[in-house]
Amino acid sequence: MKAIIEIRNISKSFISKNNIITNVLDDCSLDIYENEFVAIMGPSGAGKSTLLYILGLLDKADKGNISYIFNGSIINPTKMSDKKLSNFRNSNLGFIFQFYHLLPEFTALENVMIPSILAGNTQKNAMIIAKELINNFRLIDKINNKPNELSGGEQQRIAIARSLINNPKIILADEPTGNLDSKNADLVLDILHKIKNEYKITMLMATHSNEIAKQTDRIMYLKDGKISNYETN
Ligand code: ADP
Numbered sequence: 648m649k650a651i652i653e654i655r656n657i658s659k660s661f662i663s664k665n666n667i668i669t670n671v672l673d674d675c676s677l678d679i680y681e682n683e684f685v686a687i688m689g690p691s692g693a694g695k696s697t698l699l700y701i702l703g704l705l706d707k708a709d710k711g712n713i714s715y716i717f718n719g720s721i722i723n724p725t726k727m728s729d730k731k732l733s734n735f736r737n738s739n740l741g742f743i744f745q746f747y748h749l750l751p752e753f754t755a756l757e758n759v760m761i762p763s764i765l766a767g768n769t770q771k772n773a774m775i776i777a778k779e780l781i782n783n784f785r786l787i788d789k790i791n792n793k794p795n796e797l798s799g800g801e802q803q804r805i806a807i808a809r810s811l812i813n814n815p816k817i818i819l820a821d822e823p824t825g826n827l828d829s830k831n832a833d834l835v836l837d838i839l840h841k842i843k844n845e846y847k848i849t850m851l852m853a854t855h856s857n858e859i860a861k862q863t864d865r866i867m868y869l870k871d872g873k874i875s876n877y878e879t880n
Pocket residue numbers: 661662663669671689690691692693694695696697698853
């Protein structure tokens with residue numbers, strides 16, 4: 648198995664307004680392998696989102712290193728300028744959030760197209776790819792709806808289509824089923840498995856649900872700032 652992400656000695660604390668320090672991640676190291684589906688588990692406040700945000704380069708660790716290994720080249724984003732970092736993020740990483748984070752003033756189609764246009768694609772091309780993705784998720788009749796005209800399950804499928812539009816190598820999903828009923832949660836999980844296999848994506852998903860974590864390839868637990876153990880399903 649080849650590592651696609653190497654996490655080395657990552658630590659992260661937050662300091663609150665009244666100067667209380669919360670040590671969220673404490674010297675965490677882990678390899679994530681190409682095309683695996685990893686569940687990150689742990690109680691609320693354990694640092695699951697913090698770890699995903701650091702891996703997604705949306706936040707920085709206080710200490711430690713993260714390397715991405717794409718086709719044999721080692722990339723260390725901590726040394727990149729902000730512009731390079733955001734290009735790297737937009738081209739290689741896809742994000743799915745519990746509350747979808749769709750832009751309310753844009754239609755479903757526009758929401759899916761935006762990362763493609765930001766990556767330099769033409770409007771016309773972005774639209775073709777976005778429509779194809781939305782069609783795969785059986786939402787073609789909803790492309791002109793705004794997010795508030797879609798159900799939670801539909802919004803999450805649009806958010807998944809958006810996460811895929813630039814052919815990411817890695818998808819980071821923060822409680823993607825946390826706001827859905829069990830039927831829609833199963834549907835979303837099914838889609839995540841399908842895209843992992845079809846597009847050979849590496850998938851990291853924070854969840855507090857045992858049922859959901861059991862369906863992934865590997866579970867890692869976060870507790871007291873440490874990756875306490877991990878097991879293969
Ligand atoms: P989880 O996703 O496992 O529920 P989080 O990563 O969201 O946990 O949070 C871990 C801890 O870090 C919590 O105690 C949370 O309050 C704290 N925390 C997260 N983000 C911030 C922030 N921006 N400022 C201060 N504290 C934060």
